[in-house]
Amino acid sequence: MTTATRDLAGLKARLAEFAPGLRVETGVGATGPYAYDASNYRVPPRAVAFPRTADDVVAVLRACREAGVPVTARGGGTSMAGNAVGPGVVLDFSRYMNRILDIDVEARTARVEAGVVLDALRSATALHGLDFGPDPSSHSRCTLGGMIGNDACGNRSVRDGRTSGHVVSLEIVTADGVRAVADHAGLHPVDPGDAGPVARLEADLKRLVGENLALLRTELGRIPRQVSGYQLHHLLPENGFDLARALVGTEGTCAVVTAATVRLVATAQASTLLTLGYEDVVQAAEDVPEILRFSPSAVEGMDEAIVATMRARRGADSVTGLPEGRAWLYVELEGDDQAEVNARAAELLGVLKDLGRLTGGRVVQSPAERRSLWRVREDGAGLAARLVDGGESWPGWEDAAVAPENLSAYLRGFRKLLASHQLTGVLYGHFGAGCVHVRIDFDLASETGREVMRRFLTEAAALVVEHGGTLSGEHGDGRARSELLKVMYSHRMIAAFAAFKQVFDPHGLLNPGVIVDPAPLDADLALRELPLVEAKFTFPHDEDGFAGAVRRCVGVGRCRSDAGGVMCPSYRATGEENDSTRGRARMLQEMVRGETVTEGWRSTEVRDALDLCLSCKACSSDCPVGVDMATYKAEFLHQHYKGRLRPRSHYSLGWLPKTSALAGYAARPLNLLLRGPLGKLLARLGGVTTQRRIPAFASRRTLRKTLQAAKPSEPAKAILFVDSFTRAFRPQVAGAASRVLADAGIPCTPQDGLCCGLTWVSTGQLATARKIMDRTVTALDDGDDRPIIVAEPSCAAALKRDVPELLGTEAARRVADRVQTFTGALTDLADDGWTPPPLPQNVVLQTHCHEYATFKGRRPADLLRRLGVGSVDEAEGCCGLAGNFGFEAQHYDTSIAVADLALTPRLDALDGRSVVADGFSCAAQIDHLAGDQGIRALHLAELLDPAADQPGETT
Template sequence: MANVRTEPPPPFSDEAAAALAADLGRRIRGEVRFRSEDRALYSTDASNYRQVPIGVVIPCDAEDAVEAVACCREHGAPVLPRGCGTSLSGETCNVAVVLDFSKYHNRVLDIDYGKRRARVQSGTIFDDLRNEVETRDLTVAFDTSTHAYATIGGMVGNNSCGVHSVLAEKMGAGSGRTEDNIHELEVLTYDGLRMKVGPTSEEELEEIIRQGGRKGEIYGKLKALRDKYADLIRERYPKIPRRVSGYSLPQLLPEHGFNVARALVGTEGTCVTVLEATVGLVESPPARALLVIGYPDVFASGDHVAEVLASGPVGLEAVDARLIENMRRKGLHTKELDLLPEGGGWLLAEFGGDNDEDAAAQARELMAKLDKSRNRPATRLLTDPSEQESVWHIRESGLGATAFVPGRQDNWPGWEDSAVPPERVGDYLRDLKALFGRYGYRASLYGHFGQGCIHCRINFDIQTQAGVAKWRSFLDEAADLVVSYGGSFSGEHGDGQARAELLPKMFGEELVQAFREFKAIWDPQGKMNPGKVVDPYPITAHLQAGPDYRPPEVDTHFAYPDDGGSFARAVTRCVGVGKCRMRGGQVMCPSFMATREEEHTTRGRAHSLFEMLHGGPIKDGWRSDQVHEALDLCLACKGCRSDCPVNVDMATYKAEFMAHYYEGRRRPMHMYSMGLIYWWARMASRMPAAANFFMRTEPFAGMMKRMGGIAPQRQMPAFASPTLTGWFHGRAAPDGSSRAADRARVMLWPDTFTNYLTPEPGKAAVEVLEAAGYQVEIPPRPLCCGRPLYAIGMLDRAKKLWRQTLDHLRPLIRDGVPLVGIEPSCVAAFRDELLNLFPDDEDARKLAHRTYMLSEFLRKEGFEPPRLEAKALVHFHCNHHAVMGKDDENAVLDALGLDHRDLNAGCCGMAGPFGFEADHYDVSIKCAERVLLPEVRKAEPDTLIIADGFSCREQIAQTTGRQALHLAEALRMAMRQPAAGNARADGNRRPETGPAE
């Protein structure tokens, strides 16, 4: 088509980039990052596209941004303003200087509750604003699924919408797009004009033009553009709630108040840089009720959108059966799925009211109408906020549930965002499915049906030339289909590069020419995010994992069974959605929460590894110091394994990289002092008093820590005497008699930390298991799962330890004896690393499937503990959260009768050896101080602190003076009520041990 850019991106030489970087470094106070690793981090977004930027600038404030753009202009460098970089259309990657506003330029500046407006900097996180105004029963309408980390400036660039766009429409705030909720913008042009723009009366317009200057020139040309194309604009723009494709030229029409701010919304950084935004606020009903309506299929749910909309919901979303099936395959939200009523396609109708009764009454009124219909759908009314939240999690997880589904082809964006009139959703979906069928494609369908916006990821083949050609042909037909419905190619995600080439089909060549003229008015040099929206690069150019991507075949230690045995495929799992940029409420990514650096997100690390294999800006492969830097602060917490929508497993990727990086190299001393703790502990256990003297007494302790790379602020844990195994084999048999032969056998795993450093939780576990009626056994010789070796990449040693463990446990494995662990990280190793290292070993598989945390085993066996009336704060080890989950532990705590609260504090920051290492101490403390340590410090003295992880308990003890207990100790406390009463008087102390010990 005529608007396709055929020439390659203009070159910007290394010499020119170096000169620009040096000049920027002299002129701005923010951060200038032009290293190959920095460029790699920003080379892609959440789309199919990859373009390595010239460099990255992180401005401190608006003045910094102005100076940075001026410097780029003087050097002739294009500019790309960016928020959190989650575009699905490729608009946030380009061969340009990226201005990342998300780190510093992110404050809520002013809230005017009377006028219901808020003024924010462009990097402000959406939820930071929404959470503040919700205290006054107000909200912001354009809440995308990325609301917890999306920046408002990015949402302005993209013209974002969200779940509650229907609420905005109901409250008279337009369609709920960002465009309809912006009152004023402060913008910066590439040629240096900084000004505020908004609605403009005809009188004001004429006065601005009369005053002249660059602003007068811009407004004069905009008026001329409006007058030239007004009739065509009124004729060709779709009259639907979710038209995001193209520039918002209707906002220049007199009937819309010549609103220059709103005309710039959705321009995707191709016209101006947004510095500030004044955002409209709408009423937020304080009470909500969610009605889930099940229809036979997603098409029937689409047919009934108008009927449900007529009942006045504040949100109306949809999911289909294939999406739910994908979630079950991936193990996503399995409990939450049971909340859905019978059906094959579901509408989620949320109602808002002044109180719970009001909201529920509205929902019941709709239920009554639906009950009278001829084809009565199944319904379920959810009034409990936690249940509502669970169902919304299903909807918000749509992208994660449709990418990388086990047993199915990979799915990609590329036609994930079309929109039609809401009343025609059902018919459109049928025609779209028929089009899928003609091309052999399949997709889950979900989205904002209340506004006619359809989301999906499709099993396009974008990795072969033939597959790309087929995809491109499909896009032409899909575009024709949506135009025939009076719809839009994009209802939320924008055009970028993914759809811009198709715009003449929707708007005609004349209006596409108007887009060119509009961009030229603002950006006559064509330096703002070139090749996107206007004169775009072809849809099939610059594909991240396209036919030109041929990663090398690399030998690996891990098997990557979920990725076809391919490390290259594993590192392409990241779809760039950016959930790892959340600053709380989950485990991943603790080092990002501490540093706020893209480099330390799961996404950033995945991009670094991808670029390492790609050989673009990172050319040293496994020996790359820059990739090592990105991975160094990964705490191997495994949070991403469960929290990431596509289950990126960065702990495993880090272990793999470190193994190759250090192959044939001398390692830092902390890797030997901490990574080999199993061997050191075995030696120390022979002379624990001497070992403790030298490790814990000055000046010897200081010298030992310096030699071992240990942080001087840390106190080394004391070696126990006796060890857990020594105590176990030396104690009297239970009840003074031989163990009953008819008791069921269970193997207790004496991990290195419990056995040699803190045997008390192990002793408690023995007592609890025996009280539950089991014959407890312990391995006949010292064994180890190698947990401390993974993060540092000593994988050959770890495999040797596993072989040793498998050899010695083989008789028990084949007898079906379950193994119960005390330390979550070690249990996780049995469940995760073991299978990844030995995927074809049947004994390894059996052992992994028969290994339990104490809480899992007790719950499975139906053990009912005695009651323990106490308050408790509970901190979950990251591996426990990621691999085993929290349900069983919480169920046992409930059975105990504890008044317990999950701190949901994320990673404690100790993470095995990580927090002991001198170079990591500061980050370790920042992670802990975010939630965990303040909560522990303010807890009442008689409140129990429960933490199963050795490293978690150690972090708490060394920074608060409080002594956390393992669940096993709390159970034993319940079994010894008098001792428990004494212990509860001082939550800092462990309970006294019994006479058997």
């Protein structure tokens, strides 16, 4: 046993002694993802602890003090400055300490634990017409503890300022394990027995302030966004010795916050949004002082690169409502009366037009359009990280701020500085507060590139100070900027910061390397030169192949959101970081590095991290940087099991297109057999859960009759690709699809006997998948350029994306370009005058994840509404079955837990409405959950079938 192993075992034993029952993880499979946050840095921890109570935190701090082990507090892990990584024990508050303890409506306050996600608090307070003011773009996953650590602001900081302005009191644990409450009047012990240590600490702080009165009054609090360093001016006598506000923004270096009481604000009764276009961001910044005269709640800016990337990743209609321009401002106005707000917006627009810098401007009336526009801005950090041209950019100087009136001058100088270093920056941020976010194309993998970054950051620090600004205006100093504080502050101020930390943390164990005694800004960088990794997939959008693909994850953590979009269903079901898209990507990055994960493709830790990935592909669309974990998992499984026996389900489910084709010749007796005891035995032998009914196979005779009837009586305009699932289990869908398409003016020739290879891809049998795909491409790429319409969304997605990315041939790309889903065909190709049969007014819809991710802008919900369905209640999220995943015995519970997030509640409240689900997996899951109640999901083709009985409200 090595010394490090013995020390780790000793630490874990000490933690178990101090806090029995405390969950502590030390294996690389659990700690690997915590080596990263959303910054450029990688610091592997020795352990990760998941406290449930403040007493657990006390125990950890006392044990770590005895062992001399550092402690880093962590919320959502969305820090862009390296504030949430550390070499000792990481405390993850988001997992269990995430309760809202009290909401006092009359006092307009809330008491919350440190791990509460901001959106959870906002949802709870919204019921009372209240809100928490600061709203960072990461609001769907950042925690209150993290916001307190960084003194976060947000899009509406023009109105609401920083988190420190909304904190009433903080419940903290000191480095010595003492619980106390910090408020506007000082520090108070929780346990009367700790009165002595708390009084001494408070006395030391007052002595420090008394010795530095002039210094604190002249160097701190100069502009609204001065977040860098410690906010010691709140301790001045004229500020009432407000220790709560002074501790906000200390980034976990002085005490660990376990809970907080925060002020709430009233929700605005009326609002409107203006979108303003400019030639560039400097022109936009010139107008900010005039805009501020109209008391906006938000003034946000961004440049054209972010918009172009959003449109490329999520479809042209993902960004609408922007006027002509190459840079834009969002200006939100709020008030108590909508008419007054509208009048103010019109007046502001007129004033700005007269100033002459606008290229265009408009008031956005549609709430849906406003939500869409805000999503572009909120995803800015991720969208800027991997742009449409494939370029990568990084944080490090993403957070500087100046007074708004100095913003345009600062931006001019900043762009000159970028050019002098031959760097490019993607600009966006809180222009109304003078805070500019920028991601820069640093070459962090080479020594030369890191030297350029160091020189640039040093000069950038001098530039922002020259303009009266601050290194950090929101994200904190962290590992990225703490070394540069000496450029912004005097030696005496730096010494005062060190003395402040010394009072709280005499042994320097709390988040070391940040603010005081900083680590070099170029130490512990995650990116480095790595060897190319041989892979089966071509990864055409990533210059370094598989290694470049997994590097897409930069840690912004959108996959940890509990609502909105589809990603990431397994994280939403388990709440574990390791089950998030980010956690899996970080483990793959560790595998490629080869330091902590040393077994490469054979790693069991990586295999386990990928195990609960449903391969839903939602991340390829919802993740701002386009992480495609389904593809990474398929590649890993292929390499991991190469030359070895696989899990039984890889054979029983992976080869389903072949076995189901044979089953069709004896469907009736085989279905009877599978319904009995022998069926359960066969399921167990095949690694398939016995808690589901095996879907009934269709006979070949039925299929032949269906396809014969589906042949068009007029020249075909398209090919109807009869996929393996439709062929084996529901040939009636092929018949219905053929009739609907013909009725819509798109007669089709049915194409049977081919396969997209999806089941082999999802089980990582890529060599076989390539053979299947090659045969299919050869058959389809015969000079015919007609659209290929696929009724099964997962097979359509495989033909559209997996086939060209695995084969990498021009023929595969030609075939992929022709592929349409059934929804897409009706959207794009139907006759203008086509009218479907009468439709139900209310429909519950389960959109297939692969269709959602791959066929942007062609969603069944939009088509149904356009065809006259009045209400479409879409179960936004994965159904949980996800192909082979939900049929595998070890995944059944997770499959049901995922269904419970969105699908099951809608089925429980069905109330006679029709259910539509184009995916075979989705329909099978619905049958499993509600089939006993007589509920069956219809394919959209069945709903629209002109030969079917007029659909009623019950299916």
